[in-house]
Amino acid sequence: MGLGGSLLMKDGPGSLLHHIGILFNSGTLGEQSDRQLLDQFASGDRGMSELAFTVLVKRHGPMVFRACRAIVRDPTAAEDAFQATFLILARKSPRLWVRDSIAPWLLSVARRVASDRRVADARRLLREHRAAGSERIDDPPSDDDRDAIVREELARLPDGYRMAVILCDLEGMTQEQAARHLGWPAGTVRSRLARGRERLRDRLTRRGIAPMVALTAPSPTMETFLESLITATVRAALRSGSGPAITGPAIV
Numbered sequence: 001m002g003l004g005g006s007l008l009m010k011d012g013p014g015s016l017l018h019h020i021g022i023l024f025n026s027g028t029l030g031e032q033s034d035r036q037l038l039d040q041f042a043s044g045d046r047g048m049s050e051l052a053f054t055v056l057v058k059r060h061g062p063m064v065f066r067a068c069r070a071i072v073r074d075p076t077a078a079e080d081a082f083q084a085t086f087l088i089l090a091r092k093s094p095r096l097w098v099r100d101s102i103a104p105w106l107l108s109v110a111r112r113v114a115s116d117r118r119v120a121d122a123r124r125l126l127r128e129h130r131a132a133g134s135e136r137i138d139d140p141p142s143d144d145d146r147d148a149i150v151r152e153e154l155a156r157l158p159d160g161y162r163m164a165v166i167l168c169d170l171e172g173m174t175q176e177q178a179a180r181h182l183g184w185p186a187g188t189v190r191s192r193l194a195r196g197r198e199r200l201r202d203r204l205t206r207r208g209i210a211p212m213v214a215l216t217a218p219s220p221t222m223e224t225f226l227e228s229l230i231t232a233t234v235r236a237a238l239r240s241g242s243g244p245a246i247t248g249p250a251i252v
Contacts, residue, residue: 029055033181034102038093046238053237057086057230060103063170064110065226070148071114077121081114083233088113090237100182103166104159111151146209153203161196164189169197 029037029051040052061082068081088109089102096105154162167178168189175193179186 030059033100033183034059035098038096038098038102041090042094050234050238053086053090054230054234056089056102057233060106060171061086061226061230061233062172063103063166064106065229066170067107067110067151068114070151071111072118072121074121077117078114079229081110081117082229083236084113085110086233087237087240090240101163101167103171104162107151107166107170108155111148111155149207149209150200150204153200153207156203157196157199160192161199164193165196165200168193 029040032040032052032055034056037052037056041049041056043049043052064085065078065082068078068085069075072078072081085106089096089106096102098105154165157165163182164178167173167181168175173181175189176186178184178193179189182189
């Protein structure tokens with residue numbers, strides 16, 4: 001019997017049949033909810049864990065990177081904050097309660113991580129300026145500051161409105177896709193999206209910012225740029241002992 005035949009006779013972990021099964025299952029992972037993907041990530045099967053976490057990072061990565069980049073101006077620091085956000089997700093996934101989408105939680109974590117990084121960088125720069133004999137650090141307003149204000153106001157929207165705006169305006173889903181993802185009627189997504197946009201527009205106008213200035217779907221260029229970062233992040237999550245090593249309770 002040839003090598004191919006011997007592999008096909010085995011169906012345990014690492015076998016050809018096992019990996020074919022993983023590849024077959026991965027075709028449906030993109031249709032699963034975030035909660036289902038988190039369950040797959042914590043399943044104990046390294047192959048399925050990697051696939052499930054990859055889908056999660058690809059699904060929400062562009063939004064997370066934009067949130068980090070809005071707060072942290074240095075691209076390298078933004079990449080570090082991006083990776084740290086998903087490593088926190090990997091570590092805390094067994095204890096998270098996820099009803100619909102993990103996007104609002106990820107956005108909150110990304111903003112906190114990036115803000116902490118920005119404060120740390122500012123303190124470092126202050127020490128360097130003091131050592132050089134100057135304590136003033138010029139920090140003029142920028143598009144990044146404007147983007148951060150948009151996300152600050154977005155976080156203040158009611159959950160239903162915020163969810164619709166995040167999925168449709170930040171993650172680029174159609175209203176029909178968002179409805180399927182959330183398990184809501186299409187009319188509910190349509191009305192909540194309209195009301196969420198209206199409230200956000202009013203709040204941004206009061207703060208002197210052009211409405212929806214930063215709520216644009218990721219461009220193909222950004223998605224291409226993020227591919228290597230996504231791959232590195234998934235590998236880091238698995239190396240950290242998350243995923244297959246997690247044996248905590250299922251997400252409900």
